[in-house]
Amino acid sequence: MKMKVLVTPKAAVLDPQGAAVRDAMQHLGMPEVRSVRIGKFLEIEIEDNAPDWETRFNGLCRDLLSNPVIEDYQVQGMEKAK
Amino acid sequence: MKMKVLVTPKAAVLDPQGAAVRDAMQHLGMPEVRSVRIGKFLEIEIEDNAPDWETRFNGLCRDLLSNPVIEDYQVQGMEKAK
Structure with a gap:
């Protein structure tokens, strides 16, 4: 089973990396960019034998x-692996 | 308009960060994790006035x-901003 996890900075938290990318995009030909926020994307392959794996x-x-203090996470759709 | 961009390491490229997270997950109570690959997730807000913004x-x-040498990118669904 393949799980996708998105980890994003909470809305109230400053994202200096995103601000830097926004400025770079504005200077490289896209002045219409308003904001950029950068998070992590994880693709995790799991062998789902045990019944309680989702809780863990x-x-x-x-x-x-x-980091639950400054980040939210979101578990996205699961695909059966081949 | 809100665009989501996923940047993932190409399948043939080693992902040491993902391997470290896989080992950590296996040691912290999820031995059924087979592989982890880590990429970036960007949320970009754009004012789509110009007609050629998508090309740019x-x-x-x-x-x-x-980095097109070692990474793939994927532009995901767009939402109209409020």
Whole structure:
């Protein structure tokens, strides 16, 4: 099973990396860019044998993959692996 | 208009950051994790006045937001901003 996890900075948190990319895009021919926010994208392949893996998976998303003080995470659709 | 851009390492490219996260997840209670690959997620807000913005946007995705030698990018759905 393939899980996709998006980790994004919370709306209230400053994103200096995003601001730098926004300025770069504005200077490189896209003055219409208003804002850029940058997060992480994780593709995780799991062998889903155990019945309780989803609980453990969500716990790890919160505690290991994101920093819950400044980031939100979102688990996206799952595909059966070949 | 809000664009979402996913930048992921190409399948043939080693992803040491992903390997480290995979090992950490396996040691922290999820031995069923098989592989992890880590990329970037960008949320970009654009004022789409000019007619040719999409061409310029795709050019910037290729040249600024990703490294086409080792990364692929994918532009995901767009939402009209409020």
